[in-house]
Amino acid sequence: MLPTIDWEDGEVVMIDQRKLPSREVYVRCRTGRDVAKAIRTMVIRGAPAIGVAAAMGVSLELRRSTATGTTQLATEFYRTCDLLGATRPTAVNLFWAIERMKGVFAAAMRAGQSTDELKATIDAEAARVHDEDVANCRALGRHGAAVLPDDGRVLTHCNAGALATGGFGSALGVVRAAVEAGKRVAVYAGETRPFLQGARLTAWELVRDGIETTVITDGMVGALMQSGRVDVVVVGADRIAANGDVANKIGTYTVAVLAREHEVPFYVAAPVSTIDLSTPDGSGIPIEERAAKEVTHLGGLQLTPDGAKIWNPAFDVTPARFVAGIITEHGICRPPFTESLQAVCSQEPGGTQQSAAAKASADPPKLVARSRSPSEGGEAKEV
Ligand code: MRU
Numbered sequence: 001m002l003p004t005i006d007w008e009d010g011e012v013v014m015i016d017q018r019k020l021p022s023r024e025v026y027v028r029c030r031t032g033r034d035v036a037k038a039i040r041t042m043v044i045r046g047a048p049a050i051g052v053a054a055a056m057g058v059s060l061e062l063r064r065s066t067a068t069g070t071t072q073l074a075t076e077f078y079r080t081c082d083l084l085g086a087t088r089p090t091a092v093n094l095f096w097a098i099e100r101m102k103g104v105f106a107a108a109m110r111a112g113q114s115t116d117e118l119k120a121t122i123d124a125e126a127a128r129v130h131d132e133d134v135a136n137c138r139a140l141g142r143h144g145a146a147v148l149p150d151d152g153r154v155l156t157h158c159n160a161g162a163l164a165t166g167g168f169g170s171a172l173g174v175v176r177a178a179v180e181a182g183k184r185v186a187v188y189a190g191e192t193r194p195f196l197q198g199a200r201l202t203a204w205e206l207v208r209d210g211i212e213t214t215v216i217t218d219g220m221v222g223a224l225m226q227s228g229r230v231d232v233v234v235v236g237a238d239r240i241a242a243n244g245d246v247a248n249k250i251g252t253y254t255v256a257v258l259a260r261e262h263e264v265p266f267y268v269a270a271p272v273s274t275i276d277l278s279t280p281d282g283s284g285i286p287i288e289e290r291a292a293k294e295v296t297h298l299g300g301l302q303l304t305p306d307g308a309k310i311w312n313p314a315f316d317v318t319p320a321r322f323v324a325g326i327i328t329e330h331g332i333c334r335p336p337f338t339e340s341l342q343a344v345c346s347q348e349p350g351g352t353q354q355s356a357a358a359k360a361s362a363d364p365p366k367l368v369a370r371s372r373s374p375s376e377g378g379e380a381k382e383v
Contacts, residue, residue, distance in 0.1 A: 004049055004163050005056065005130075010063065012056045014044045017163055021204040032061030032080035039087040039094075042195065046164020047238045047274055048137070051093030052130045054084040058101050059126035062119045073115050077105055077122070089286040090247055090315045092239040092276040097129055133166030136271040139329035140170060141177030143381055144234065144269050147325065147332070148178040148185060152231045155224065157190040158249035159201035160236025160269065170269040171234045172205060174327060179211060186212040188230065192249055193218055194294040194312065218251050225262040233259045234327075237270040244320030244337025245282030250313055256322035265324040272328050272348055275341055282317035290314045331381035340383045 003026075005014045012029040018041070019025050027043045029035045035057030037043075039050050061080040067073040081098050088094060101122060108121045148154060158164075160171035168176060178185050187206055192198035199215050206213040216224055224230055233255055239247040246252070246268050259266040279285055292310035296302060304310070326333040326340075330347040333340035 004165070004167060005044060005053055007056070012053070012060050014038055014053070015163070016043050017045055017201060018042055020163075021200050029057070029060060031064065032057045032083060035060060036083045036087050039084070045195075045197070046159060046161075047091035047093040047236065048133050048165040048170065048271055049163065050088060050091055051097035051273060052133055052166045054087075054094050055097045055101055055126040055129040057084050058098070059119075059123050062122050065115075065119070067115055070109060070113070070115055070118060073118055074105070074109060077118075078102075088288055090238045090288045091274075092279075093271075093273045096273045100129065101125060130166045133271065133273070134168055136273075136329040137165050137168040137170055137173040138177070140269055140271060140327050141168065141173030141175075142181075143329070143332055144174030144267065144327035145178035145181050145183065147232060147234075147265070147267055147327070148174065148183055149231050151184045152178070153186050153188065153229055155188040155190065155221070155230045155233045155255065155264075156202060157198060157233075157235050157252050157255050158192045159197035159205070161202055161205040163201050163205060164197075164236060165271075169205070170236045170271065170327075172202065174234050174267075174269050175206070175211065176209065179209075186214070188224060189213055189215050190221060190251065190255065191215060191217045192251060194298075197249065218254070221255055222258050225258050225264055230259075230262075230264050233264055233266045234269055235267075237268050237274050237326075238315055239279070239285050240268070240270060240275045240326060240341065241279045241281045241285060242275075242277045242338060242341060243281045244323055244326065244333075244335065244341060245285070246318045246320070246323060246326075247282060247285045247287070247315045248318065250316050253316040253318045253322075256318040260322050266318075266322055267325050267327055268318075268323055269327040272330065272344055275328075275345055277342065277345055282319065285315075285317060287316070288314040328383075331383040333383045343383050 014027050016025045016027050044053050058080050065076050085098050104125045108118050156171050161169035175185050189198040189202040203213050203215050237246045237248045256266045290312050295310045295312050296304045320337050328344050330344045
């Protein structure tokens with residue numbers, strides 16, 4: 001398993017994703033503030049991974065706390081949550097993880113836990129967030145593998161791999177699970193300007209795994225599909241609105257529109273922690289705009305003339321009508337997503353914002369198992 005993030009000698013250690021693939025170096029975080037900086041500066045990125053990092057960052061800050069009473073510990077806890085919550089706005093997994101940690105902390109306070117007990121409780125919850133994310137990726141990978149043909153060519157965008165999650169990956173989890181199931185899978189990795197997550201990170205992960213990988217620049221997607229080289233698109237997500245609109249890395253929308261034109265099924269693979277039922281549709285998803293320098297420069301080299309204006313939105317929103325299915329750990333959600341997303345969220349054990357919303361539904365839709373068409377490769381649990 002790729003070493004995305006872990007504990008070592010009481011510190012949170014992350015592989016520095018800005019340096020891959022040319023250098024494999026690790027960043028050590030000693031405080032919650034260090035973890036927040038690592039998220040903001042893209043040492044660690046990818047929606048589920050930054051959720052895991054936030055949970056570990058809160059735990060790290062409490063571990064090193066010298067607070068003598070629970071009130072002081074609570075002040076430090078909530079301050080760290082605020083710090084981590086201000087790092088990146090789009091990926092809902094970050095806020096999901098922080099809310100989960102807050103819920104557990106508040107319950108432990110109400111139960112009268114001591115400072116040491118509170119630290120242990122938060123530590124254990126952070127470990128659960130991490131472990132569950134890996135397990136969820138494996139589970140969604142198994143569901144998603146069914147939509148890949150036995151001999152399939154998959155286009156993905158950005159990096160939704162082990163590096164972007166607690167481990168194993170969401171979109172790449174689907175690829176890995178299909179390979180584990182004995183399918184032959186070849187992947188086209190879209191370069192993903194400007195941070196090059198596809199060219200640098202997805203290609204690095206897949207080549208390490210011995211999976212056939214072809215890197216294309218973002219402008220080649222149309223020609224690739226026109227030439228009949230893609231059977232299915234699988235991408236990750238940063239936030240999925242209640243109606244199935246999907247925010248993901250900038251360029252995803254273009255891929256989805258081209259997939260529709262060329263009748264290539266477009267799938268989104270994401271754990272339930274990426275679903276935000278409190279946001280009705282994509283227009284309510286905050287889109288992060290990042291520094292102009294990401295566009296103007298590449299590896300220190302200036303690409304654009306001084307004076308040119310720059311627009312650098314980090315994400316776009318793909319309308320639900322372009323999405324064939326949303327692959328989660330509980331099964332594949334199909335349109336109408338308003339119903340199927342509520343259904344998967346209601347599968348969650350209590351405590352999440354999403355499941356609370358789903359449970360409030362008077363008549364939650366049922367999960368329905370049915371077989372997929374043979375052309376999509378066999379059985380999948382449908383929602
Ligand atoms: O800016 P990034 O690299 O954090 O954006 C990441 C993506 O858009 C991923 O596709 C998404 O988080 C899914 S990761 C499983």
